[in-house]
Amino acid sequence: MKKTVLSCIQPTGDMHFGNYFGAVKNWVDLQPKYKCFYGVVDYHAMTMPYKPKKLKESVWSLVINLLAVGVEPENLFIQSLVPEHTELGWIFNCFASYGQVSRMTQFKDKSSQSEEKAGGYISAGLFTYPVLQAADILIYKADYVPVGKDQDQHLELTRNIAQRFNNMVGKDYFVPPETLHTETPNVRSTADPARKMSKSAGEKHYINVFADEARMRKQIKSAVTDTGDTKEGEMSPGIENLFNLLKATGGHEAHASLMDDYKAGTLRYVDLKTAVADALVEISNPFRERKAELMSKRKEVKNRIKVSSAEIRKRAQQTVKEVKELAGLANVRF
Ligand code: TYM
16 A cells, blocks of 8 residues: 655745745655645635635646646645545544644744734634644545645644544544655745745745746845854855755756855855756746646646546545544434
8 A cells, every 4th residue: 555645735826946845846756656645725725814716716826836847636636625624624623732723833923914914813714724734634644744844833733633533532543644854845035044935925035936037037146145144154044045945956066066166165156046046947947838738728627626626535535434433423424
């Protein structure tokens, strides 16, 4: 039996190189070896202020982006087409510790943004979001979860929920899943290396995987290198981030030779930036081409993903049926 991999991404706009090098590239690489489930999690995207029409568009545009970078259609589902996630999410709300959920740093970060955007309203969904995430993972009994470093705390909560459920039912029903990181699990913003690359901080803080070449080059050219507060002998976070991006693209030779220059004190930042920009453009060229092709058959793509979601749903239904049985709930659906 192949081991199972599960991971998800929120449909909240462009896919950036943090998403790609931190997680999605790994999703693609793991497909030949494992049984993989990859979700576009629209229920999660409702936890912050949003517009319904925009959400719908973002879901399909993310589906196309994921297919364009190499996710196989049969592995891809849309969360709201598998509503059992929310059912298991409720059940898990009763197995998650309030204290632990209160300590989630992502809630703290996002609730301050939500407060600004929505005029003082922070949704309860944002608070219980990591519990739904635990349901996303455990509903497929995932062995491995490929994610960026920012998800570690959520994975820890997932393992605790699995353990608590197992203790209650007196059986090792869920296997606590393992986190998988890439070599670059924490890509930083090129405009401000003190923060992670992310959409929520604004357009200059992320590089869209599908941006045109000119924009990509411009963003790398203006990347912050020295921040002034680096200690003697330490690499500045901006330079380290550029080296990490280069490594992530697979440009090992260029990486090694520029690193030699850095160690010798002869590195010209412009050379490092050019190497990174060249590598990003080269990686993304075929993605842009495939995206254009997929955009021309949107209808077909939609139908395909509806079918794969329905297929994947069967596995989720089976888990929920077993969980309800174990948890002492009525089970009339099967
Ligand atoms: P999301 O949509 O913010 O990001 C999707 C994936 O990209 C990774 N990532 C990064 N990795 C490295 N450096 C960065 N700067 C960077 N920014 C984003 C994220 O770690 C993630 O792996 N809560 C999740 C979505 C989710 C999920 C799940 C993930 C819902 N249910 C179940 C795994 C399993 C999130 O908001 O990811």
